[in-house]
Amino acid sequence: MNRRTAEESKESIIEAAVKVFSEKGYSQTTIREVAREAGISVGGVYIYFKNKEGLYATLLKYLLKDFTDRTKETIKDMSDPADALYAFIAMNLKYARRYKGIIITEGRDRGFKSCLDVKKRFFKKQRKLIEDIIKTGMTSGKFKECNVKTAAMVIIGILRGFVFSLLIDSTALYSSGDCSNIILNGLLRRKE
Amino acid sequence: MNRRTAEESKESIIEAAVKVFSEKGYSQTTIREVAREAGISVGGVYIYFKNKEGLYATLLKYLLKDFTDRTKETIKDMSDPADALYAFIAMNLKYARRYKGIIITEGRDRGFKSCLDVKKRFFKKQRKLIEDIIKTGMTSGKFKECNVKTAAMVIIGILRGFVFSLLIDSTALYSSGDCSNIILNGLLRRKE
DNA sequence: ACATATAATGAACGCATGTTCATGTGAACA
DNA sequence: TGTTCACATGAACATGCGTTCATTATATGT
Known part of the structure; x- marks a missing residue:
């Protein structure tokens, strides 16, 4: 055998x-x-x-890379920035459901420098993806003018909130559609 | 002595x-x-x-009640819903900075039924507060028509994201103003 | 069949932490 | 001074977990 x-x-x-x-x-x-x-x-x-932390760091790197690659692959051919943003959100939600304990975990600073760096690089890449979407939207005139970096950070913040909601109550959750709708349109009534 | x-x-x-x-x-x-x-x-x-969990549950109840009370007190006299929303967001951010380990903690389900209930009730109250703000905004015509409950959940999600961002990187963070601006106005360009 | 290298085992060790309990301490009152 | 009561102590215990290592098992080459 x-x-x-x-x-x-x-x-x-x-x-x-x-x-x-x-x-x-x-x-x-x-x-x-x-x-x-x-x-x-x-x-x-x-x-x-080597030890528990080493195992965790390895797995984290592996998982986040996989996620970034798949996300890029999914949105790379989309021309409408609103579609891309929606796909990006849906992708995040899907992965969050599956790996909730990891994507958001209690990564305390003490003794986790390696993991922190991996995570920061990951979020930086994520932000870059969103920034590109927003820029495309602004260039084509579909999105209004705004601070691209800030907007991207806010969207990432929103997504983190998404994921965290999953941890607290995994059933009752708003959908990707609801979320992207509010992000795109806001709450205020439009003139006319 | x-x-x-x-x-x-x-x-x-x-x-x-x-x-x-x-x-x-x-x-x-x-x-x-x-x-x-x-x-x-x-x-x-x-x-x-009684034990560690009991201590934690006590402190959680105490802290969340205090937070809810202060928030209510802060926004109760505000007539403009956009102002109220902004105040609500600022309040959340302030408390999150101070009690980040608690407001968002790794509250695993196992053996923490009591804490989970406390948290759920807290979030329900929070959502109620936001719903009231949104309703006021819709009635006065300042906010457009939308699903109040969903919008409130999304906003809570956004705030959770805020807080979580604090855990990962406590310095570089967008401000309450940036956040509420996107929530209110959205990303899409307005007609005309 | 034997030797060698590779892969795997799981009992044992050290340490940290939640929890308990027999004991101690100080103030108030007789 | 002695008694009582509320408040407090910290060594000791039980448990669980990360980690190690002497030992065993299996495949491969000669």
């Missing part, structure tokens, strides 16, 4: 870690549970990862 | 707990640190609170 290769084992650990961390967040996740889920021993985990 | 009364001790524990939980969140907070901060022994904490 063939044993697993090192690569296969490592992958199954990452997959298991993604699952457990997503459900429980960092503090509540134990190496023992990840090991069980991956079908390996406790010590086995430490063959492939 | 006069010793502290039971009431005084209890209060100083709550104050200490507010401080430590705000900074570190639930998991990272230890009873030992709360006790030290309160100037009491470890065992002393257990005279006044």
Whole structure:
């Protein structure tokens, strides 16, 4: 019978870690549970990862890169900026549901410098994507003039709120459509 | 020399707990640190609170009630709904900065039923406040017609995003003004 | 069959933390 | 001075978790 290769084992650990961390967040996740889920021993985990934080950092990088790539791929051919913004929002919501414990986790500063950097770079890329959408919208005249950077930050803030709402109450949530509608149109009545 | 009364001790524990939980969140907070901060022994904490969760629940209730009351007081005399919304947002931001570890904490479901209920009731009250603002705006014709409940939920989501942004990067943040501007006006160019 | 390298095991260790409890302390009153 | 009561202490206990390491199992090459 063939044993697993090192690569296969490592992958199954990452997959298991993604699952457990997503459900429980960092503090509540134990190496023992990840090991069980991956079908390996406790010590086995430490063959492939230096420690818990290392495992978490690896998985975070892997997941965020995957997310960024998919998002770019999804919106790259969209000409209408409103469509792109909608797709961007929908994409965020979908991933948030699946990996809620990870995308927003209690990443305390102490001892997590590595993760913080990964996250910051991720959010920077996200902001860049939105900024491009907004710029396109402004150039084509569809969006009004505004501070692009600020608007992008606010939208990212809105999306974080989305995700956080999921953590508190995973059922009752407004849809991507409702959200993008308010972002696009605002609350104030338009003249005429 | 006069010793502290039971009431005084209890209060100083709550104050200490507010401080430590705000900074570190639930998991990272230890009873030992709360006790030290309160100037009491470890065992002393257990005279006044059943356990860690009980202490947390008490402090959460106390803090959220205080916040709701102050918010109501602040906006109750404002006639312009846009002003009220702005004040509401500013209020949230202010408290979030101070109590970030608590207002948004990793309140996992397991074993935290009591806290979850407190939080849900709090958010319900918050939503009610925003709904009233929006309704006022619609009645006066300043806001356009929309689904009040949904709009309120979206705004709450936006605020949660605000707070979460604070956790990740406490310096670079858009202002309350930027935020309410986008909420009120949206991104799309207005006709004419 | 034997040797070697690779992959895996899980009991054991050290440490941190929530919680308890027998004991101590000081003020008020007899 | 002695008694009582409320308030407080902190060492000790139990548990859980991250981490290590001496040992075992399996495949591969000779």
